[in-house]
Amino acid sequence: MPQTVKGVISAAVGEPVAIANIVIPDPGPGEAVVAIQACGVCHTDLHYREGGINNDFPFLLGHEASGVVEAVGEGVTEVAPGDFVILNWRAVCGDCRACNRGRSHLCFSTHNAEQKMTLEDGTELSPALGIGAFAEKTLVASGQCTKVDPDASPAAAGLLGCGVMAGIGAAINTGGVGRGDSVAVFGCGGVGNAAIAGAKLAGASNIIAVDIDDRKLELAKGFGAHHTINSREEDAVEKIQEYTGGFGADVTIDAIGLPEVYKQCFEARDLAGTVVLVGVPTPEMKIELPFQEVFGRGGSLKSSWYGDCLPSRDFPMLIDLYRQGRLDLDGFVSETIALDGVEEAFHKMERGEVLRSVVVI
Numbered sequence: 604m605p606q607t608v609k610g611v612i613s614a615a616v617g618e619p620v621a622i623a624n625i626v627i628p629d630p631g632p633g634e635a636v637v638a639i640q641a642c643g644v645c646h647t648d649l650h651y652r653e654g655g656i657n658n659d660f661p662f663l664l665g666h667e668a669s670g671v672v673e674a675v676g677e678g679v680t681e682v683a684p685g686d687f688v689i690l691n692w693r694a695v696c697g698d699c700r701a702c703n704r705g706r707s708h709l710c711f712s713t714h715n716a717e718q719k720m721t722l723e724d725g726t727e728l729s730p731a732l733g734i735g736a737f738a739e740k741t742l743v744a745s746g747q748c749t750k751v752d753p754d755a756s757p758a759a760a761g762l763l764g765c766g767v768m769a770g771i772g773a774a775i776n777t778g779g780v781g782r783g784d785s786v787a788v789f790g791c792g793g794v795g796n797a798a799i800a801g802a803k804l805a806g807a808s809n810i811i812a813v814d815i816d817d818r819k820l821e822l823a824k825g826f827g828a829h830h831t832i833n834s835r836e837e838d839a840v841e842k843i844q845e846y847t848g849g850f851g852a853d854v855t856i857d858a859i860g861l862p863e864v865y866k867q868c869f870e871a872r873d874l875a876g877t878v879v880l881v882g883v884p885t886p887e888m889k890i891e892l893p894f895q896e897v898f899g900r901g902g903s904l905k906s907s908w909y910g911d912c913l914p915s916r917d918f919p920m921l922i923d924l925y926r927q928g929r930l931d932l933d934g935f936v937s938e939t940i941a942l943d944g945v946e947e948a949f950h951k952m953e954r955g956e957v958l959r960s961v962v963v964i
Contacts, residue, residue, distance in 0.1 A: 604629065605626050605627060605628050605629060606626070606627045606636075606740060607624050607625065607626055607627075607723065608624070608625050608627055608738055608739035608740045609622055609623075609624065609625070609738065609739050609942060610622070610623060610624075610625035610663050610665075610735065610737055610738030610739070610741075610942075611623075611663070611664050611665060611737035611738065611942055611945050612625075612661050612662065612663060612664070612722075612728070613651055613652040613660065613661060613662040613664055614660060614661045615660055615661075616652075616653065616654035616658075616660070617652070617653060617654070618652075619946045620652060620664060620945050620946050620949075622942055622943055623722060624722070624723050625663060625720055625721070625722065625728065625738055626720060626721045626722070626723060627720055627740050627741065627742050628718045628719075628720070628742060629674065629676075630674050630675055630676035630679075630716075630718075630742060630745075631676045631677070631716075631717060631718050632676050632677040632678050632679075632717075633676060633677075633678055633679060633717075633744060633745055633746075634675070634676040634679070634716045634717065634718065634742060634743065634744060634745060635672050635673075635674065635675045635676070635679060635682060635742070635743055635744075635745045635747075635748055636672075636673045636674045636675075636740055636741070636742055637668075637670040637671065637672055637673060637688065637690065637736075637740065637741055637742075637743060637748065638670050638671050638672075638673045638739070638740050639665075639668055639669075639670040639736050639738060639739060639740060639741060639964050640668075640669055640670045640671065640757035640761075640963070640964060641668065641669050641670075641757040641758040641760075641761045641939075641961050641962065641963050641964065642665040642666070642667055642668035642669075642736040642737055642761055642961065642962045642964075643667035643668070643761055643762050643764070643765070643766065643959045643960070643961050643962075644665075644667075644940075644945060644948040644949065644952060644959065644960040644961070644962065645666065645667045645765050645766055645793075645959075646766075646883075646952065647666065647731065647732065647765065647883075648664045648665060648666070648731055648737075648945075648949075649949050649952065649953075650883075651664060651731050652664065652949070655885070657729075659729040660729070661722070661726065661728055661729070662728065662729050662730070662731055662735075663720060663728040663729070663730045663731065663735030663737070663738060663741075664731045664735070664737045664945070665731055665734065665735060665736035665737030665738065665741075665945075665962070666690070666692060666730075666731045666732040666733075666734040666735070666736055666764065666765055667736070667761055667762055667764040667765040667766060667959075668689070668690045668734065668736035668741075668761045668764055669687070669688065669689050669690070669751075669755075669757045669758075669760040669761035669764070670687075670688065670690070670736075670740075670741075670757070671685065671686065671687055671688070672684050672685065672686045672688055672748060673740065675745060676745070679745040681745050681746060681748060681750075682745060682748045682750055686748070686750045687750065687751060687752075687753035687755075687757075687760075688748040688749055688750050688751065689748075689749050689751055689760055689761060689763050689764050689914070689918050689922075690734050690736060690741075690743060690747050690748060690749075690761075690764050691747050691748075691749055691764055691914040691918070692713070692732035692733055692734060692747065692764075692765070692909070693708075693710060693713050693747075693909055693912070693913075693914055694713050694714050694715070694733075694743075694744045694745075694746030694747045695707045695710040695713060695746065695913070696710055696712040696713065696714060698712075699711045699712040707913055708776070708911050708912060708913040708916075709911070714733075714744050714746065715730070715733030715734075715743065715744050715747070716730075716733070716742045716743050716744050717744075718742060720735060720741070720742055732765075733747065734747065734764075737942060737945055737962055738942075739964055749914040749915055749918040749919070750919075751918055751919050751922040752919070752922050752923065752926055754926065755922050755925060755926060755932075756932070756933065757963070758933075758936050758939055758961040758963055759925065759932035759933050759935070759936060760922060760925075760932065761961070762793075762932060762935050762936070762959060762961070763917075763918050763921055763922070763932070765909075766793040766794050766797065766935075766959070767793065767794075767797040767800075767932065767935055768797075768909065768910045768912050768914075768917065768918075768921075769794050769797065769881055769907070769909055769910045769912075770793070770794040770795060770796065770797025770798040770799075770800070770801060770858065770881065770910065771797050771798065771800060771801035771804070771910060771921065772801070772907060772909065772910015772911050772912045772917065773794075773798050773801070773856055773858070773879050773881035773907040773910050773911075774786065774788075774798045774799075774801030774802045774805060774807075774854070774856065774879075775801045775802075775804065775805050775910075776907070776910055776911035776912060776917075777879050777881070777905050777906075777907035777910065777911045778802075778854040778856060778877055778879045778905070778907075779854070779877065780801070780802045780805040780806075780807050780853075780854050781805060781806060781807075782805070782806035782807075782808075783806065783807070783808045784802075784805070784806075784807045784808065784809075784853040784854060785807065785808070785809035785810075785811070785846075785847045785852040785853045785854075785873075786798075786799075786802040786807045786809070786810050786811065786852055786853065786854045786855070786856065787810075787811040787812075787813060787839075787843045787852040787854075787855045787856070787868070787871055787872075788802070788810070788811070788812055788813065788823075788828075788855075788856045788858060789813045789814075789834075789839070789855070789856065789857050789858060789859055789864050789867060789868055790813070790814060790857070790858035790859035790864070790882060791812050791813075791814040791816070791819035791820060791822060791823040791828075791858075792819065792858065792955075792958065793935055793958045793959050794858045794881060794882070795812070795814070795819075795823070795856070795858035795859075796819075796822060796823055796826045796935070796958065797826075797935070798856045798858055798881065799812060799823055799826045799827050799828050800826045800827055800930060800931065802827065802854075803826065803827030804924065804929065804930065807827075807854075809829055809830075809846065809847065809852075810827050810828050810829050810830075811828065811829065811830045811831075811832065811842075811843055811846055811847075811852065812824075812828035812830070812831045812832070813831075813832045813834050813839045813843075813867075814831075814832075814833065814834070815833060815834055815835045816833075816955055817833060818955070819955065820832075820833060822934075822958065825931070825934060826931065826934065830842075830846045834867075839867055839871065840867055840870045840871045843855075843871040844871070847873065850873045850874075851870075851871050851872045851873035851874075851876060852871055852872055852873060852876060853872070853873055853876050853877070854872070854876060854877045854878075854879065855868035855869075855871050855872045855876065855877070855878050855879070856868070856878075856879045856881060857878070857879065857880045857881065857882050858881050858882045859882040860880065860881075860882025860883045860884040860885075860888075861882070861884070861888070862884070862888050862889065862890045862891075864882070865878070865880060865890055866890070866892065868880075869892060869896075869900075869904070872900070872902065873902075874900055874901055874902070875900070875901040875902045876900070876902045877902050877903050877904075877905060878902070878903070878904045878905065879905050879906075879907050880904075880905070880906045880907065881906075881907040881910070934958075935958050935959050936958075936959055936961050937956075937957035937958050937959055937960060938957060938960050938961070939960075939961050939962075939963045940960050940961070940962055940963070941962065941963070941964075942962055942964065944960070944962070945962065948960035948962075
């Protein structure tokens with residue numbers, strides 16, 4: 604029968620979030636109920652609260668999560684009750700034109716649970732990225748659950764559900780960073796530092812971190828940066844060229860999503876180099892580049908959506924690397940908080956005080 608649990612709701616644009624009673628239906632065909640153990644506070648949740656995604660209020664926020672499957676509906680074979688899972692917002696369909704060409708990481712028809720979670724008065728909720736994990740339990744499509752090693756810390760594992768996967772994937776999957784490559788990452792928040800960690804995993808020999816905050820640059824060193832540049836004090840393009848023998852980096856990654864930063868990435872790459880955009884721009888932003896340079900530099904300009912990940916492939920592998928001590932997921936957890944700490948966590952994130960606040964339930 605349906606359950607009533609506590610969850611964090613965004614009721615209207617810009618209003619502080621609040622805790623409310625959420626009704627979770629029994630899972631239907633292809634669905635699963637997951638008892639949430641941990642959920643990171645991501646910029647995307649703040650975008651929802653500010654009306655930057657859509658206006659389908661009220662929202663049940665939270666999406667960067669891990670937990671234990673409590674119940675599954677008819678036809679579910681991917682997971683079973685008791686499985687420790689990371690939730691993802693790419694439940695691939697298996698039958699769209701991308702999936703049929705063996706490119707499931709680009710699935711054009713990802714899906715969510717069919718049933719709606721509601722408030723006690725029956726008001727339907729819009730779960731953030733189809734997940735809604737700032738809650739004691741949530742209802743998702745079973746394909747949004749990826750089973751991983753249960754010995755992993757829930758607070759660390761859940762971060763692969765969004766920001767950390769986006770950054771690691773931007774370096775490895777989208778950027779194709781390889782052994783001996785030089786990599787410059789612009790923006791050293793959670794996603795940028797994850798890109799640095801991904802470049803290190805891939806064997807990059809020269810990793811350069813760029814930010815305007817010395818605190819974040821210091822953190823970047825811990826994730827694998829060999830050089831740091833405070834772009835308020837130094838010309839980032841010139842310094843990157845200096846650190847790469849005058850040539851520029853093989854791969855540059857914009858983890859901020861600003862036109863001026865993207866332009867720096869374009870100018871700071873070597874001939875035949877790759878620019879990766881993983882930071883999220885706003886709809887009104889425009890970019891202008893010298894067209895001859897687009898041609899003359901060669902290489903590629905790429906966008907990275909969710910790190911071009913395939914959760915069933917990437918999550919277990921990255922958790923194995925974490926368990927081996929080769930990927931410091933714990934380093935991204937700045938603090939753990941309760942459900943009632945989400946609003947203050949948004950403010951800490953805006954002030955640049957944390958990589959990730961993580962709700963632990």
